[in-house]
Amino acid sequence: MAEQEKLTFGVIGAGRIGRLHAQHLSQRIARADLLMVSDIDEEAAQQCAEACNGIRCSTDYHDILSDSDIDAVLICSSTDTHAQIIEEAAAAGKHIFCEKPIDHDLGKIDQALAAVEKAGVMLQVGFNRRFDANYRRVRQAVESGEIGEPHLMHIISRDPGPPPIEYIKVSGGIFLDMTIHDFDMARFLMGSEVEEVYAAGAVRVDPAIGDAGDLDTVMITLKFANGAIAVIDNSRKAVYGYDQRVEVFGSKGCISTANSYSNTATVQTQDEIRRDLPLNFFMDRYVDSYLDETEQFLQAVLTKSPVPVSGSDGRIPVVMARASRKSYEENRPVRMDEIE
Numbered sequence: 001m002a003e004q005e006k007l008t009f010g011v012i013g014a015g016r017i018g019r020l021h022a023q024h025l026s027q028r029i030a031r032a033d034l035l036m037v038s039d040i041d042e043e044a045a046q047q048c049a050e051a052c053n054g055i056r057c058s059t060d061y062h063d064i065l066s067d068s069d070i071d072a073v074l075i076c077s078s079t080d081t082h083a084q085i086i087e088e089a090a091a092a093g094k095h096i097f098c099e100k101p102i103d104h105d106l107g108k109i110d111q112a113l114a115a116v117e118k119a120g121v122m123l124q125v126g127f128n129r130r131f132d133a134n135y136r137r138v139r140q141a142v143e144s145g146e147i148g149e150p151h152l153m154h155i156i157s158r159d160p161g162p163p164p165i166e167y168i169k170v171s172g173g174i175f176l177d178m179t180i181h182d183f184d185m186a187r188f189l190m191g192s193e194v195e196e197v198y199a200a201g202a203v204r205v206d207p208a209i210g211d212a213g214d215l216d217t218v219m220i221t222l223k224f225a226n227g228a229i230a231v232i233d234n235s236r237k238a239v240y241g242y243d244q245r246v247e248v249f250g251s252k253g254c255i256s257t258a259n260s261y262s263n264t265a266t267v268q269t270q271d272e273i274r275r276d277l278p279l280n281f282f283m284d285r286y287v288d289s290y291l292d293e294t295e296q297f298l299q300a301v302l303t304k305s306p307v308p309v310s311g312s313d314g315r316i317p318v319v320m321a322r323a324s325r326k327s328y329e330e331n332r333p334v335r336m337d338e339i340e
């Protein structure tokens with residue numbers, strides 16, 4: 001049978017990330033046809049639809065699920081809605097791309113993944129950093145043995161500034177909200193599962209973050225099944241901008257990545273040599289990766305091949321986040337199997 005040429009989409013949630021995905025689907029991905037966008041905020045839905053060639057919009061995502069012309073949905077609404085929408089979308093026979101995290105609760109994740117399995121639809125989770133050219137090159141070096149057996153890894157991931165306190169309160173905490181990307185990156189780059197974490201945490205940026213029950217500065221040691229060790233360091237505020245770097249050190253060498261910049265210019269004077277700050281935040285730094293992850297989801301669905309980031313890949317970082325919080329609270333190393 002000839003391969004289907006185009007995939008039709010609906011986007012659920014037209015906030016920051018939903019608008020970006022909708023724009024990619026409608027303007028940058030030739031084989032995608034975005035038919036409808038939905039948001040409980042009518043204005044957000046309308047504005048997004050207008051920016052996407054005036055497609056249909058709705059305040060009720062069920063209008064997308066019941067539209068038989070739509071093959072796949074992108075779930076970009078607030079995290080607390082993901083699991084429920086996955087279940088309903090699967091039952092409606094839609095293929096699903098869901099933003100991270102699937103949920104904060106492992107029981108809800110399992111229920112959603114079971115619904116996907118039962119319906120026989122495809123699900124990809126939005127761990128976009130895997131599609132970033134820098135990190136892909138690091139993965140290639142580890143996978144091909146270019147740097148030998150990996151021994152140590154250092155993931156540096158610092159935001160330019162913290163989100164509003166109202167967001168912090170519902171975010172699930174730094175491990176579930178921010179480090180979750182780095183947990184995924186750690187598994188992806190190392191190609192091995194994490195068996196144990198040991199987390200230290202502090203409030204160094206804003207006492208209000210501590211008052212909200214969260215941390216803003218964390219360092220997590222990871223031990224992998226292959227014997228390697230890694231460290232992830234996160235801060236909610238790096239005054240010089242978004243700091244996203246990684247280094248893997250192995251028996252035959254080392255590979256590291258630098259930050260990305262808007263230009264390569266350096267200014268040289270008698271006092272100093274300087275350059276502009278790194279790209280400011282994820283919408284700039286990772287924009288190409290968001291495009292690529294969606295293209296690969298579309299390709300997987302059209303060719304009926306495995307998606308590059310599975311439901312299980314979505315679940316494991318949540319276990320790692322829960323283990324890290326427990327480790328911080330109990331001030332001891334925590335094994336992943338303590339969380340299951």
Ligand SMILES: NC(=O)c1ccc[n+]([C@@H]2O[C@H](COP(=O)([O-])OP(=O)(O)OC[C@H]3O[C@@H](n4cnc5c(N)ncnc54)[C@H](O)[C@@H]3O)[C@@H](O)[C@H]2O)c1
Nearest residue numbers: 013014015016017018038039040041076077078079099100
């Ligand atoms: N992969 C990434 O790098 C990345 C980056 C940002 C956000 N995210 C994830 O994407 C999701 C959205 O984040 P955001 O920053 O765009 O948030 P946001 O608050 O800007 O947007 C969320 C939107 O969802 C809408 N919404 C809420 N409930 C809805 C429902 N039942 N039906 C339809 N729309 C609904 C809200 O009205 C809002 O417009 C979160 O899960 C977040 O973790 C991922």
